Amino acid sequence: MKRRDVIEFEVDKMEFGGTSVSRYGNRDIHMKGGITGQKVKAAVKRTKSGKADVKMLELLENSPIETETPCKHFNECGGCSILSVPYEKQLEIKERQVMDLFLQQDLFGFKFLGIQGSPQNKLYRNKMEYTFGDEMKDGPLTLGLHKKGRHIDIMTVDGCFLVDQDFIKVLTSTVEFFNEKELPYYRTVNHKGYLRNLVVRKGINTNELMVNIVTSSQVDFNMNEYKDMLLNLDTEAELVSILHTINDGLADAVNCDELRVLHGRDYIHEEVLGLRFRVSPFSFFQTNTKGAEELYTIAREFVGDHNDKVVFDLYSGTGTIGQVMAKAAKKVYGIEIIEEAVVAANENAKLNGLTNCEFVAGDVAKTVKNLKDKPDLIIVDPPRPGVHKDAVRDISNFGAKEIVYISCNPKTLVLDLVEFKKYGYELEKVKCMDMFPNTPHVETIVKLIKK
Template sequence: MKKRDILELKIEGMEFGGNSYGYIEDRRVDIKGGITGQTHKVLIKKIRKDKVEAKSLGIIENSPIEKADICKHFGECGGCSILSVPYEEQLEIKEGQILDLFMEKDFVGFKFLGVEGSPKFHEYRNKMEYTFGDEEKDGPLTLGLHKKGRMYDIITVDECFLVDKDFREVLKSTVDYFQSTGLPYYKNLTHKGYLRNLVVRKGLNTGEMLINLVTSSQVKFNLDEYVNKILDLDIEGKIVGILHTINDGLADVVKCDKLNILYGRDYLYESLLGLRFKISPFSFFQTNTKGAEKLYSIAREFIGDEKDKVIFDLYSGTGSIAQIVSKNAKKVIGIEIIEEAVEAAIENAKLNNITNCEFIAGDVGEKVKTLKEKPDLIIVDPPRPGIHKDALKDIVKFNAKEILYISCNPKTLVRDLAEFKKANYDIVKVKGMDMFPNTPHVETVVLLTRK
């Protein structure tokens, strides 16, 4: 085996994050994607002492465990990598991946409660961020998700299993309309063009929908006809706002230079475990509403019924966790670096008549040093990279009796747990929550207690 060889690889196992591996000439070979039991044609890219990296050139043979229904986009679209695996087996795969990561760190003596499944494993997402483009160079306008492994090719996912009929109708209507206008899509290489993204949000418990068309400022175009077309759609949800966001940034991300309200309002409401949340176009909210209710119920169960605790909620976002656990607390203090999220958290607390929550805008690592109150319990729900090492040291200094760690990335979770273990904390309970069915991702909730 040498670099640039094209060989066959039988997938022997899957790791968290979407990578898989097999063996060629007794050497472990890692690829992106892949399902245990599949056979791939692979291109050998790197040969190192400890491992070999390859790129899949296509599936030669499917896995015996691929028995589930798939949408017509599966295999081309980069959205769902394990949609073909029955849902119960997806949960077993994720349980094994979490336990493997814990065993690699020699974590023992904790209670593992498995991975709880999402109440819905199809049509569960409450937000989709679509991109305008084409499926092939100079082809007709498309609107949807990136093709698997392709940076620029976009496939119109009008039969996607991740979202309900309302999303699909808005997507189809939007791409049909803009195909008829002949307007150019924005090209990231040249930074020229008009149409950039379509962001659709829906309160799955309230039915309220927010449609946000994102363009550059390079073309002046009257969008009244588009607005009327969207409002005329026969959908189950209620469209409460149609927005036009101007984004002239060079990066391939949705950001707002200017926001115009074309119809209605620039927010929607969603309910979660009896509480009501106001969600603005760019505020973070868990993308799986029904799954979030399960996730926060697990968090509340791990915290227990004592109501005299002072709780710090670090990386608090729009304050959904803080407000949900506030019934189990004397006081909750949330810290979040994004000011807009903090403003939303304060507003949502008022909306729900919650008076024992305080929210602070700022960097967690800096703000925790300024807090005079001492927490009985600290909740950490960091982004995918985990807790910054300096912030982790400051968290430990509070000497809280308990820490509840909610993680969207078990790899950085176990790294941080090793540091908490060094600081005299024991892992008591671990439970996974599958917030992202048909994808390689999973949330994990861990309760730690101070020795």
């Protein structure tokens, strides 16, 4: 076997994160994507002793476990990779994948509480970020998600199962509107063009809707007509925020150089477990509201009785978890390096009448030294790369008796747990929460006890 060879094989084991490992001759074949039992044609990208990395070229035959009817974009869109698998089977697959990661790091002796499914496995997202482009060179304007494996081609996902009809209405009306205006979309290759992104956010429990159109400053276009068009849409939710973000950054990401409020206000509200949160266009908020309520309930159960405890909420973001814990805590300190998130966290604490919450901007290790209290309990909810080794050391040195670690990436979680073990923390219990149905991702909640 050599580079550029084309091979055919049956997909064997699905690994966490959306990859698969199969056996071909005397080699382990590693591939992005693939569902156990599928027969595929793939091109060899690179080979090593006993191993090869390949790219799928064609799906030859579906797997016997693919018994669900997917959306019309499935296998073309880069979004839901396991939508064709029944939801109960998806949960089994994710549970096994997470346990495999723990076993690979020799993490044993804890109570595993299984996986909890999302209250909704379709139409569950409260935020979508769409990109302007075209599906084929010099084709009509499209607005939606990237095609699978393509960095440029964009398909208008008007049949998406992830979001409700309000999202679809805004999406299709927006692409029709700008197609008529014949405005150019922004090309990341030469950084020329105008239309960049459309971001839609919805308060699932408050029924408030936000639409944020993102453009460069290269065209002087009056957005009032677009605003009026949106206001005339028959959306189920109340359209309380229409925004125009100017982004002249070179990165293929939604950044803000200037924010213009076209209608209403620059935020929506969302409610989680009886608490109310102000969600701005760029603040982090869990994309599955009903799932977030389940996730935070599990975290609260892991924390247990904490009436007289000082809680440190590290990597606190906009303070959601810290505020959920605050009602039954002596004091909550939230530490987050992004200043805008800290401002939002303190505003939300005030909105909820929580006087025992304090959110501070800064690096975790340095900021904690200035706090007058020592933690009884630490909650850690880091970004996907996990916790840096130095931060694990610093967190451990705080001396808390209990740590609850919430992770969106069990691959980095298990590595961090090995480090915490070196500082005397033992795994007590683990539970998975599926926040991302039909995708390869899952949240994992862990409780650690100081020996």
